[in-house]
Amino acid sequence: MAKTLFDKVWDKHVVKQIPGGVNVLYIDLHLIHEVTSPQAFAELETRNLPIFRKEKMVATADHNVPTINQHLEIKEELSRFQVEKLGENCKKHDITYYGLGHEYQGIVHVIGPELGLTLPGKTIVCGDSHTSTHGAFGAIAFGIGTSQVAQVMASQCLIQTKPKTMRITVDGKLSKGVLSKDIILHIISTLGVASGTGYFIEYAGSAIQSLSMEGRMTICNMSIEMGARGGMIAPDETTFEYIKGKKFAPNGSDLDDIIKYWKTLTTDNDAVFDKEHHFDAADISPMLTYGTNPGMGVKIDGKIPLAASGENEKSHKKALDYMHLKGGDSLLGKTINHVFIGSCTNSRIEDLREVANYVKGKKKAENVSALIVPGSKQIEQIAKKEGLDTIFKEAGFSLREPGCSACLAMNEDKVPNGEYCVSTSNRNFEGRQGPGSRTILASPLVAAATAIAGKIIDVRNS
Amino acid sequence: MEKFKTIISTALPLPINDIDTDQIIPARYLKVTTKDGFGKFLFRDWRYDKKDQPITDFVLNRPEYDGKILVAGKNFGCGSSREHAAWAISDYGIKAVVSSFFADIFKENALNNGLLPVQVSESFLEEIFKISASSKPAVLKIDLENQEISLEDTSLSENFEINGYKKECMINGYDDIDYLLSLKKEIEDYENNLSITY
Ligand code: SF4
Numbered sequence: 001m002a003k004t005l006f007d008k009v010w011d012k013h014v015v016k017q018i019p020g021g022v023n024v025l026y027i028d029l030h031l032i033h034e035v036t037s038p039q040a041f042a043e044l045e046t047r048n049l050p051i052f053r054k055e056k057m058v059a060t061a062d063h064n065v066p067t068i069n070q071h072l073e074i075k076e077e078l079s080r081f082q083v084e085k086l087g088e089n090c091k092k093h094d095i096t097y098y099g100l101g102h103e104y105q106g107i108v109h110v111i112g113p114e115l116g117l118t119l120p121g122k123t124i125v126c127g128d129s130h131t132s133t134h135g136a137f138g139a140i141a142f143g144i145g146t147s148q149v150a151q152v153m154a155s156q157c158l159i160q161t162k163p164k165t166m167r168i169t170v171d172g173k174l175s176k177g178v179l180s181k182d183i184i185l186h187i188i189s190t191l192g193v194a195s196g197t198g199y200f201i202e203y204a205g206s207a208i209q210s211l212s213m214e215g216r217m218t219i220c221n222m223s224i225e226m227g228a229r230g231g232m233i234a235p236d237e238t239t240f241e242y243i244k245g246k247k248f249a250p251n252g253s254d255l256d257d258i259i260k261y262w263k264t265l266t267t268d269n270d271a272v273f274d275k276e277h278h279f280d281a282a283d284i285s286p287m288l289t290y291g292t293n294p295g296m297g298v299k300i301d302g303k304i305p306l307a308a309s310g311e312n313e314k315s316h317k318k319a320l321d322y323m324h325l326k327g328g329d330s331l332l333g334k335t336i337n338h339v340f341i342g343s344c345t346n347s348r349i350e351d352l353r354e355v356a357n358y359v360k361g362k363k364k365a366e367n368v369s370a371l372i373v374p375g376s377k378q379i380e381q382i383a384k385k386e387g388l389d390t391i392f393k394e395a396g397f398s399l400r401e402p403g404c405s406a407c408l409a410m411n412e413d414k415v416p417n418g419e420y421c422v423s424t425s426n427r428n429f430e431g432r433q434g435p436g437s438r439t440i441l442a443s444p445l446v447a448a449a450t451a452i453a454g455k456i457i458d459v460r461n462s
Numbered sequence: 463m464e465k466f467k468t469i470i471s472t473a474l475p476l477p478i479n480d481i482d483t484d485q486i487i488p489a490r491y492l493k494v495t496t497k498d499g500f501g502k503f504l505f506r507d508w509r510y511d512k513k514d515q516p517i518t519d520f521v522l523n524r525p526e527y528d529g530k531i532l533v534a535g536k537n538f539g540c541g542s543s544r545e546h547a548a549w550a551i552s553d554y555g556i557k558a559v560v561s562s563f564f565a566d567i568f569k570e571n572a573l574n575n576g577l578l579p580v581q582v583s584e585s586f587l588e589e590i591f592k593i594s595a596s597s598k599p600a601v602l603k604i605d606l607e608n609q610e611i612s613l614e615d616t617s618l619s620e621n622f623e624i625n626g627y628k629k630e631c632m633i634n635g636y637d638d639i640d641y642l643l644s645l646k647k648e649i650e651d652y653e654n655n656l657s658i659t660y
Contacts (some may be wrong), residue, residue, distance in 0.1 A: 015652040016645060020626035024645060026652055036544065038495035048515045052649075064493065075473075078493035083493050129567060143567055145545035147574035147637070155642035157649055161625060163566075170631055173628070194537040197566055229539060229566050260657055268606040293480050315535070320523055350487040408489045408542075417512070429484040429541060431507050 002268035004165050005234050006200050009140045009265065014121045015157055025160045028122040030152045031108045032059045032088040032095075035410070036127030040150035041089045044260055047124045051157045051440040053091045058117060059097040062107045064221035064410050067373050070100050079411065093262050101261075104247075106376025106402045109133040111242065113217065115377055116246025119234035120262040122407050125152060130344050130426065132223040135232035136216035138265045140200070142229040157402050162275035163229060164198055167267070169205035172281035176338025177460040180215035181346060181352070182221040183207065185287035187279065189297030196228030199275065202267060203233050207281035212392065214350035221345045222426050225294040254321035286459055288331050289441040291319035306330050322430055323384075323417040323438050331440070331456050335367065337422035339451040340433070341444055342373030342400075343407035346424035349379050351444040355397075356388040358448040364396040372397050373405040373412060397451065408432040422450040463470055463576045465635040469557050470528030470603045474521050474631030475594035480539030481534055483568065487550045489542075500506055510534070522554075531602050533560040533590050538579075539568025548575045558604050560611065562587045573628050574637065580611055580622045589618060606632060 003011070016024040022225035027060055027195040032040075037059070042052070044303040051057070064079035074080035083100065090097035104111055109130050112118040125131060127149040134141035148158055170183060188195075201223050208216065216233050223231030240259050243249045250258050276350040296319060298304060306327035307316045320327060340440040341347070346365055352374060362368050372392055374380040383389055392399045414434030417420040421439050425432075426448050429440035442450070449459045491503040509520050516523040532551065539547060540562040548571040549621075551559065555571060558578040572579045582590075593600040601614035605627065612619035624632070631637060653659075 018627055022625055022627045024649075025641070026649070035492050039497050039545075047640075049643075050535065063489075069568075081469035081496060082493050088528055119660060121658070127543060127545075128516055129541065141481070143543035145543055145548070145567060145574060147545060147639075148572065150637050152644055154639050155649060157642055157645070159627070159638045193540060194563060194565075197540075197563065199538070224541075226538070227565060258658065261654075293482065312479060314477065318478065409494065410489050411528070427482075427484070427541060429482045431488055435488075435490075435512070436509060 001035030001272040003136060004063040004267045004271045004273060005202055005232060005265055006140065006165050009121055009123070009138070009430065010162060018159070021161055022314065025123060025158050025332045027125050027156055027158060028056065029112070029117055029124040031112055031124065031126035032129070033063055033108050033126070033128065034061050034082045034148065035063045036146050036281065037089065037149055038082065039146045041126070044153055045054055045148040049154050049314050051095070051153050053096050054093055056151070056156060057095045059086060060105055060108050060111055061086055061094055061099050063404045063408065065100055066411050067405050069414055070401045076412070103377050107344045107347065107404055110219065110347060110375030110379070112361060113137065113213070114246065116243060116249030116374060119249065120239060120265055125158065129322065130221050131223040131230070132230040133217050133344055135220040135223065135230045136213060137234055138235035138262065140230060140232065143224065145187045145427045159219070161202045165202065166196065166199040166275040166277070167202045167273045168277045168279070169206055170281055171205040171208040172207055174207060174281045177286050177445060178284050179217040179443040179445055180211050180255045182284055182287045184219045185289065185294065185297045187440060188222065188226045188295045189287070191277065192445055193225060193293050193295035194227045195225035196223060199228050199307050201228045201231035203231055208233060209236065212350055213238060213347040215349070218345055222294065225426055235262045238313045244274050248392065286443060286446050288446065288456065290323060290325055290331060292322055292428055292430050294426065294428060294441060297432050297441070298331070301330065301332060304331070322454055332458060334420070336420050336422050336450050336455055337367050337369065338415050338419055339368055339370040340406045340421055340423040340425065341371065341447050342405050343373070343425035346371060346378065346444045349382050351424065352379065352388055354444045355448040356391045357396040358445060359452060360391050362395055362452050364375050364451045367454045368451050369399040370451040371400060371406060373400045374402050375402040376402050406433050409430060409437070413440070422447050422456065430432055463635045463637050465608050466578055466632045467605040468603065468605045468607070470531060470601065471559070471602040472527060473529045473533045473590055473594055473602050474527045474556070475529050475538035476521055476532065476534040477591045479538055480537045483539055483544050483547040484541055486547040487544065492544060492546050497549050498554055499553065506551040527599055529556045530555060531560060531604065532556050533587070534559060535653065536563045537562050541563040543567045545571040545575070548572045548577050552577050555558055560587070560590070562600065567570055573589070573632065576632065576635065578604065578632060580618050582611060582622060584619050585609070586618065589613060603654065622639060640645045
């Protein structure tokens with residue numbers, strides 16, 4: 001029977017089918033971080049259980065960590081305790097841990113791919129919803145809760161219902177100033193934040209294939225923002241090229257052999273999806289969000305929609321009240337005092353290069369504080385080697401040390417109450433970047449342009 | 463895990479769509495390493511103002527709503543996978559959440575904590591909100607055995623879906639770890655038969 005890419009990877013990992021459509025699914029890679037793992041370790045301890053396959057786990061500290069002076073002790077007591085707890089747990093159970101100061105430390109979804117841990121055909125989980133990022137390699141990768149973290153620790157398996165499949169095809173050539181972030185914001189604002197719930201997405205089409213691995217990760221990363229557990233892209237030469245030479249990736253003849261298998265990981269021509277959507281790349285513009293979920297987005301020169309009549313009216317009004325914005329207005333020209341470039345969506349070297357390319361020789365506006373937080377120690381190093389740090393410094397941007405930072409404001413990097421932030425992260429929920437913060441999601445290019453202009457401008461004209 | 467059979471309780475109405483887990487429990491409360499005590503932070507920024515004073519018209523601050531069933535708008539629990547959201551709801555004393563649509567991860571997290579997500583039709587949900595907005599809070603009965611939810615004092619009731627495996631777990635208070643551990647031999651066999659290993 002013809003199979004989708006998703007079916008091929010899923011079916012290979014089913015250990016057992018339980019009546020009622022529930023599967024026991026084997027997990028190849030389990031990533032953990034400090035926030036969603038402590039209660040899972042405690043659960044194992046209470047039940048006196050060992051870690052079943054510790055060699056399939058990798059840990060890092062990212063959500064809580066400060067982005068300056070990482071060599072010093074973490075000042076905030078609870079954060080320090082949580083990060084230390086992770087270190088202790090990893091030591092006790094002999095789990096690979098890239099803690100603060102380690103050359104491989106970084107945001108969990110950034111380090112997996114750059115270390116060659118994320119590979120086509122794998123099943124990957126983490127107690128974090130943006131685990132969907134890893135699907136860019138043709139892996140089935142999805143976020144789980146802490147009870148499930150404990151399950152994987154105890155058995156390397158999860159009990160899962162097989163999701164439905166959806167294909168989103170984007171064909172054509174992207175216009176000037178349009179990045180992969182705009183593709184996914186366009187898709188989510190068109191289809192809605194719950195459109196992917198119950199589905200696993202495959203992204204296909206010439207516009208997707210033309211993207212670098214970084215661009216593909218940005219797309220898959222935000223699959224969860226439309227409700228899908230994950231999104232994936234069939235591996236191709238771009239994928240294999242990226243993997244080559246990565247620290248833990250297969251090499252030599254092992255790599256050649258496994259690439260033969262990876263090449264079979266494509267959707268068969270006559271495979272049928274439960275749902276299909278098509279987009280034309282030419283219709284996509286640089287995007288901005290105006291509301292309090294990632295589906296509330298408009299083209300950069302578009303107008304904020306008026307309240308929809310009917311069921312969404314209340315939510316729409318609540319969102320605009322929170323954002324202090326009005327339906328019918330344009331965001332162009334709006335003064336912005338905070339710009340955040342970072343998060344597992346857009347903190348990779350390609351994003352930093354994009355920003356550097358734009359800000360080189362320019363200076364940020366007086367009113368703006370601009371934060372650049374690389375996704376990992378390795379990215380920070382490459383950026384320095386390429387001299388991007390000097391470019392950022394001269395432009396008045398502050399290049400920090402790696403972590404989640406203002407994406408969720410668990411550390412001290414917060415957007416002040418009532419202030420707007422143009423952010424390259426993935427969520428504009430109420431209070432996400434600090435209590436009362438107002439987030440406008442955008443691409444790294446739009447964020448860079450905002451920082452220079454001190455207000456939102458149309459990057460296509462600058 | 464606590465066993466779940468039937469509950470009858472006042473509905474706590476929250477007629478807002480797309481309530482994300484950052485609202486259910488903001489990230490700044492996720493720094494602890496235990497599962498207890500999250501109830502006091504449930505809907506923290508909707509429940510208290512910037513000066514930590516209760517916002518009087520928010521449902522959890524209104525004495526007439528003291529029930530065990532939260533009823534929320536479509537797409538409840540979207541966003542972050544934090545299980546702290548389910549812990550906070552349970553710790554507050556809520557036993558079931560009713561909505562016309564749930565985010566996947568939230569649903570799984572809830573089920574793993576003995577908190578029952580009950581998906582109803584849009585019209586049923588509207589009816590609960592309508593009654594709640596009028597004279598006195600709506601009262602709901604949820605019968606897991608028969609997979610039925612009914613709105614007391616009316617003739618309205620609906621059946622809801624739950625997969626057979628999870629239903630067993632909820633009714634008996636079992637969790638997935640117990641079951642997975644019983645499969646150790648099969649998991650090892652699976653590993654030994656792999657043609658491609660990572
Ligand atoms: S960068 Fe933001 S979205 Fe990504 S893992 Fe960290 S907190 Fe989550």
